[in-house]
Amino acid sequence: xxxxxxxxxxxVVTGSTYVLVAVxxxxxxxxxxxxxxxxxxxxxxxxxxxxxxxxxLKLPVLAxxxxxxxxxxxxxxxxxxxLHKPLKSRDATNSIISSFGLAVALQNAxxxxxxxxxxxxxxxxxxxxxxxxxxxxxxxxxxxxxxTLIPLTMVILIGVLYAVLKYTWxxxxxxxxxxxATVARLCGVRVQSVAVxxxxxxxxxxxxxxxxxxxxxxxYPVVGNMIALKAFTVVILxxxxxxxxxxxxxxxxxxxxxxxxxxxxxxxxxxxxxxFVILVLLFRPQGLFGKAAERS
Amino acid sequence: MKPYLIGLAVALVLAxxxxVLGGYETNVLMMMLFFVILAVGLDLVAGYCGQFSFATGAFxxxxxxxxxxxxxxxxxxxxxxxxxxxxxxxxxxxxxxxxxxxxxGHFxxxxxxxxxxxxxxxxxxxxxxxxGQVGVSLPNPAPLTAFGVxxxxxxxxxxxxxxxxxxxxxxxxxxxxxxxxxxxSEWIAIRDDETLAAAVGIDTTRGKLTAFIASAAxxxxxxxxxxxxxxxxxxxxxxxxxxxxxxxxxxxxxxGTFIGPILGAVFLVLMPExxxxxxxxxxxxxxxxxxxxxxxxxxxxxxxxRRRAAR
Amino acid sequence: xxxxxxxxxxxxxxxxxxxVNAVDLSVxxxxxxxxxxxxxxxxxxMVNLVTGELLADEGGLLFNGHxxxxxxxxxxxxxxxxxxxxxxxxxxxxxxxxxxxLASHMRMTTSVVDxxxxxxAAREETERARAxxxxxxxxxxxxxxxxxxxxxxxxxxxxMVEIARGLMSEPTLLVLDEPAAGLSPPNVDKLIVLIxxxxxxxxxxxxxxxxxxxVVRDLCDRVVVLDSGQKIAExxxxxxxxxxxxxxxxxxxxWKRRAQA
Numbered sequence: 039x040x041x042x043x044x045x046x047x048x049x050v051v052t053g054s055t056y057v058l059v060a061v062x063x064x065x066x067x068x069x070x071x072x073x074x075x076x077x078x079x080x081x082x083x084x085x086x087x088x089x090x091x092x093x094x095l096k097l098p099v100l101a102x103x104x105x106x107x108x109x110x111x112x113x114x115x116x117x118x119x120x121l122h123k124p125l126k127s128r129d130a131t132n133s134i135i136s137s138f139g140l141a142v143a144l145q146n147a148x149x150x151x152x153x154x155x156x157x158x159x160x161x162x163x164x165x166x167x168x169x170x171x172x173x174x175x176x177x178x179x180x181x182x183x184x185x186t187l188i189p190l191t192m193v194i195l196i197g198v199l200y201a202v203l204k205y206t207w208x209x210x211x212x213x214x215x216x217x218x219a220t221v222a223r224l225c226g227v228r229v230q231s232v233a234v235x236x237x238x239x240x241x242x243x244x245x246x247x248x249x250x251x252x253x254x255x256x257x258y259p260v261v262g263n264m265i266a267l268k269a270f271t272v273v274i275l276x277x278x279x280x281x282x283x284x285x286x287x288x289x290x291x292x293x294x295x296x297x298x299x300x301x302x303x304x305x306x307x308x309x310x311x312x313x314f315v316i317l318v319l320l321f322r323p324q325g326l327f328g329k330a331a332e333r334s
Numbered sequence: 335m336k337p338y339l340i341g342l343a344v345a346l347v348l349a350x351x352x353x354v355l356g357g358y359e360t361n362v363l364m365m366m367l368f369f370v371i372l373a374v375g376l377d378l379v380a381g382y383c384g385q386f387s388f389a390t391g392a393f394x395x396x397x398x399x400x401x402x403x404x405x406x407x408x409x410x411x412x413x414x415x416x417x418x419x420x421x422x423x424x425x426x427x428x429x430x431x432x433x434x435x436x437x438x439g440h441f442x443x444x445x446x447x448x449x450x451x452x453x454x455x456x457x458x459x460x461x462x463x464x465x466g467q468v469g470v471s472l473p474n475p476a477p478l479t480a481f482g483v484x485x486x487x488x489x490x491x492x493x494x495x496x497x498x499x500x501x502x503x504x505x506x507x508x509x510x511x512x513x514x515x516x517x518x519s520e521w522i523a524i525r526d527d528e529t530l531a532a533a534v535g536i537d538t539t540r541g542k543l544t545a546f547i548a549s550a551a552x553x554x555x556x557x558x559x560x561x562x563x564x565x566x567x568x569x570x571x572x573x574x575x576x577x578x579x580x581x582x583x584x585x586x587x588x589x590g591t592f593i594g595p596i597l598g599a600v601f602l603v604l605m606p607e608x609x610x611x612x613x614x615x616x617x618x619x620x621x622x623x624x625x626x627x628x629x630x631x632x633x634x635x636x637x638x639x640r641r642r643a644a645r
Numbered sequence: 646x647x648x649x650x651x652x653x654x655x656x657x658x659x660x661x662x663x664x665v666n667a668v669d670l671s672v673x674x675x676x677x678x679x680x681x682x683x684x685x686x687x688x689x690x691m692v693n694l695v696t697g698e699l700l701a702d703e704g705g706l707l708f709n710g711h712x713x714x715x716x717x718x719x720x721x722x723x724x725x726x727x728x729x730x731x732x733x734x735x736x737x738x739x740x741x742x743x744x745x746x747l748a749s750h751m752r753m754t755t756s757v758v759d760x761x762x763x764x765x766a767a768r769e770e771t772e773r774a775r776a777x778x779x780x781x782x783x784x785x786x787x788x789x790x791x792x793x794x795x796x797x798x799x800x801x802x803x804x805m806v807e808i809a810r811g812l813m814s815e816p817t818l819l820v821l822d823e824p825a826a827g828l829s830p831p832n833v834d835k836l837i838v839l840i841x842x843x844x845x846x847x848x849x850x851x852x853x854x855x856x857x858x859x860v861v862r863d864l865c866d867r868v869v870v871l872d873s874g875q876k877i878a879e880x881x882x883x884x885x886x887x888x889x890x891x892x893x894x895x896x897x898x899x900w901k902r903r904a905q906a
Contacts, residue, residue, distance in 0.1 A: 073440045073443070073444070075447075120625055120629070124629045125628070125629065128632070129439060129440075130439055130440035130443075131386045131439055131440055131443055132628055132632060133440075134386075134388075134440060134443050135581060135582075135585055135624060135628045136624065136625050136628045136629065138388075138578045138581065138582075138621075138624065139578075139582070139620075139621045139622065139623070139624030139625035139628070140621065140625055141621070142575065142578060142617055142618075142620055142621030142624070143617075143618050143620075143621030143622050143625065144621075145617070145621075146615070146616075146617040146618040146621065147618055150614070150615070150618070263574070267447070267448075267451050270444060270447070270448075271448075274444065305459035305460070305461075306459075308451075308455050308459075309452055309455045309456065309459070312448040312449075312451050312452045312455070313448075313452065315444070315445070315448045316433060316445050316448050316449065316452075319433065319437060319441055319444065319445055320433055320436060320437070320445075323437070323441060511761050511762070511763070512761060515757065515760040515761040515763075516750055516753070516757050516760040516767070516771070517757045517760070517761065519739070519743060519746075519747060519750075520747070520750065522736065522738060522739060523736050523739070523747050525738075526736040526737055526738055526739070527734055527735075527736060527737075529698060529718070529734075530730070530734045530735075530736065531719075531736075531747075532697075532717070532718035532719040532722070533696065533698075533718055533719075533722055533727075533728055533734075534722060534727075534747055534748040534750075534751070534810065534814070535719050535722035535723045535748065535750065535751030535752075535814060536719055536747065536750060536751070537719050538719065590738075
């Protein structure tokens with residue numbers, strides 16, 4: 039039983055990264071209709087920028103986070119110009135192909151710049167004000183502060199995002215776009231700037247996830263592959279474009295994987311999610327939490 | 335008759351090539367032929383029938399592992415593995431075709447990606463059957479024999495190259511006939527407008543499933559050829575990036591044009607060889623080319639040329 | 646008279662909305678029956694239920710005596726139903742002739758495998774389909790377009806190709822969904838003559854959805870009027886269009902709804 043809670047906690051940590059990556063992905067899909075397979079590369083870039091900022095440039099953690107946010111948002115800006123702006127009038131499969139191309143290019147650029155060897159971020163938690171005072175034992179569960187940081191950041195960022203979507207003009211524009219791009223444009227929403235903001239926010243969230251995870255897991259040029267695929271699993275399970283759905287599905291996937299690996303077999307861990315994806319797309323294409331819709 | 339004559343001429347040139355070229359270059363040509371089969375196979379389902387698939391790598395792997403495991407466990411020769419690989423991959427193609435009956439566009443594309451990933455994960459994790467990350471190694475292909483008489487030695491690079499060429503020619507001939515048969519025009523109808531296709535009495539279920547099976551079976555054949563050529567298989571030879579590369583070949587050349595994907599495969603396989611020291615940037619260039627192609631020329635080189643000619 | 650198609654109590658819901666509510670509709674052999682109604686009255690849904698793009702939630706559907714209520718689209722086509730679309734639908738990457746030939750695939754007796762291996766019988770059959778396509782195109786005075794892409798034609802010509810495509814499979818029922826939409830008045834006149842000839846020369850029964858009243862009045866033996874998914878009137882065109890309930894539906898429904906709200 040004690041171990042069970044530990045497995046759940048581990049699942050929540052990984053699940054939180056899935057949420058951070060998937061929320062951006064689901065926004066980009068839901069609002070812009072772009073299926074972005076280069077999203078895992080935003081995560082990879084976040085990881086590498088974090089390592090460069092902290093290990094090489096010796097920046098303090100908060101400054102490093104700012105650098106990662108900025109760099110990832112910049113990548114998002116470029117990605118929008120490649121994946122959305124020129125393709126927006128076309129079928130979504132065009133964006134899939136193009137984002138595959140972008141992903142391959144970014145991975146190999148990373149390979150040339152950073153080399154193939156996996157790298158890790160040494161995050162000295164004792165220097166981070168609030169975090170260093172957090173306990174590492176929660177009853178039977180042991181969580182080092184580097185790990186606690188991840189769900190914590192996730193909750194704060196997703197909370198902020200949710201509030202922004204719900205209460206601000208920008209957020210309302212975003213949701214209006216998701217409902218109907220043409221009508222939103224008629225109502226005075228600047229579609230192009232909404233698109234850019236969506237990509238920058240999505241990329242920044244994935245970048246932060248990459249940076250935080252790089253203190254626990256290794257970063258390497260193709261690390262984004264599996265992350266992107268997992269994030270897509272989450273997006274589909276949660277319902278495309280559904281932020282709250284992605285948050286719940288992300289945590290669920292993290293926990294399911296952790297439990298599968300503990301109680302079934304470690305080799306089954308990654309397969310579970312993808313089988314779910316096919317089943318959900320076949321039988322509940324609106325996602326686990328969406329409502330069905332049929333039209334004439 | 336003209337396309338057949340051109341095909342024959344190209345095949346003859348390729349057949350005499352090993353006499354002129356060295357071992358390395360012959361290997362490159364062989365690799366090129368594998369990818370030509372893959373790209374044409376993908377074109378059938380994605381180009382002609384309009385059912386986008388990112389699972390070519392999975393079917394390629396299923397064919398290759400069928401050959402490797404059959405050789406390991408049954409000691410079966412390549413001429414038996416070839417149809418077996420095609421059948422196994424084709425059956426899985428049928429399986430992947432079922433979601434295509436209900437899903438369209440990017441939803442289907444995502445299912446094919448999930449399928450590709452599942453196949454990869456299973457062959458890399460099921461260690462007792464597939465050898466896990468280490469894979470399976472194969473002996474030299476046994477010579478083709480009939481009634482105890484050796485017909486063809488397959489151990490040498492040249493003879494194996496000729497076998498590959500012969501199989502590739504048969505595959506392309508079949509694919510060409512399929513694409514230009516009644517079934518092929520039904521595929522095009524399904525791509526253009528599925529509802530209309532059904533409204534004029536076309537069995538769209540049969541159309542889609544046959545396209546998936548044909549495409550997968552061709553990839554399976556390429557897989558068997560590759561497994562025997564490489565004397566082994568590992569999971570990392572059949573990742574989603576292989577699928578993406580084949581998609582790039584098809585898109586660059588022109589979806590649904592038949593000749594386009596062939597040229598795309600030739601170009602993308604030979605390009606790194608011509609680049610010399612720049613080959614380090616091969617994948618970077620692939621990726622960028624794919625982005626550029628889909629943005630500037632979504633119908634591909636041949637598609638663009640044909641449209642020009644039609645005007 | 647024997648009924649070609651007979652729908653009884655057809656109901657279709659989308660979520661909570663009842664798009665078509667317990668509608669009866671039939672077309673007798675050799676008749677032209679009109680289906681009219683204001684925008685959003687459920688005409689398109691009804692047509693899609695008859696042709697099989699949508700499946701009804703309730704009600705029965707007989708076609709030439711076969712129960713087709715659960716039958717998929719392509720099988721209904723094979724039983725002898727053909728249609729045109731409100732928004733023109735043709736295979737855009739194929740030539741005009743190929744568009745027509747595809748519609749006769751279902752009538753071919755040689756198998757796809759014969760065609761795959763280029764067997765003589767299959768080639769001859771395709772040749773016959775081509776000849777027939779050209780004959781039909783000539784009937785529509787469009788023979789010079791046979792080898793051109795469909796996109797090279799005007800809207801009016803594309804509509805004619807749609808109808809020609811319908812004739813390729815020698816249907817017993819032709820469903821025409823707003824064939825006059827987007828046509829100029831002289832072309833509407835031609836269309837009226839043409840549809841009448843389809844019935845008289847080919848003996849095809851026709852279900853005609855139409856907005857243009859002139860077409861309905863000139864052609865239809867009988868008219869069914871839908872409003873808000875319900876059948877509100879049925880009868881001879883000249884009588885039905887004067888029916889106060891129908892007039893109310895066309896002109897007065899806006900006022901009525903506003904008054905209720």
